[in-house]
Amino acid sequence: xxxxxxxxxxQQNYAEAHAxxxxxxxxxxxxxxxxxPIPAIDEVDLNPGIKLGLITSNEGKIGFSNPEVRDDYxxxxxxxxxxxxxxxxxxxxxxxxxxxSFSICIKFSGQIGVNxxxxxxxxxxxxxxxxxxxxxxxxxxxxxPDKSREEIYDLFCDALPxxxxxxxxxxxxxxxxxxxxxx
Numbered sequence: 001x002x003x004x005x006x007x008x009x010x011q012q013n014y015a016e017a018h019a020x021x022x023x024x025x026x027x028x029x030x031x032x033x034x035x036x037p038i039p040a041i042d043e044v045d046l047n048p049g050i051k052l053g054l055i056t057s058n059e060g061k062i063g064f065s066n067p068e069v070r071d072d073y074x075x076x077x078x079x080x081x082x083x084x085x086x087x088x089x090x091x092x093x094x095x096x097x098x099x100x101s102f103s104i105c106i107k108f109s110g111q112i113g114v115n116x117x118x119x120x121x122x123x124x125x126x127x128x129x130x131x132x133x134x135x136x137x138x139x140x141x142x143x144x145p146d147k148s149r150e151e152i153y154d155l156f157c158d159a160l161p162x163x164x165x166x167x168x169x170x171x172x173x174x175x176x177x178x179x180x181x182x183x
Contacts, residue, residue: 001122001162003115007072010054017048024055024062025073032105035063071108075115082116083124086131089138093152100151113155118162129165132156 002008011018023044027036038046038060046062049055056065064070078099085091099113120126135152 001118003119003122004072004075006066006069007076010069014048014052017052017054020044020046020049021054021064021069021073022077024049024064025070025077028063028070028106029074029077029102032102034106035061038062067108071112071115074108074112075119078112078116079119079124082120086126089135092131093135093139096152096155100155113151114159117155117159121163128156128159128163 007018010021023039024036024046027039028034035056035058038057046055046057050057053065054069055062064073078095081095082092082099085095096113099116102108103112117128121128132152
């Protein structure tokens, strides 16, 4: 299953443009804007992406010309962030909260966070169910669980139909989620 086909095709066929599109995705994510100011020419050369029609430029700002390409690059940018934070539970929970909020704030595809989980599972063999269970256990052990951190559970539930998991694992994770987030 290829969750980011545009990213993969551009990476394989247009390596120079790919590097700049990765930069653009990072800038868009960090600034939480659909378009970002054009960088100094010595910082980033966007010409390969512009020549291919992948980047638009308007009024001193740039963005992706195709929302599907944008979403693929944002997924890959977020995957890199999640991989870097994988062993830091608090940072990981905050990161998924940011990914969720970012998608809503800029009205990007809600699938970005879901696809991040799916890429982690399919390409990096990360055990998402086990990780969600662990994060939920840590939250449950807190004196007062933070209910504002439920975004990761929403993303997990949206991605769940595409995971290959054992029923026992699901029962455990959902019991933990319910215990942690009782009203």
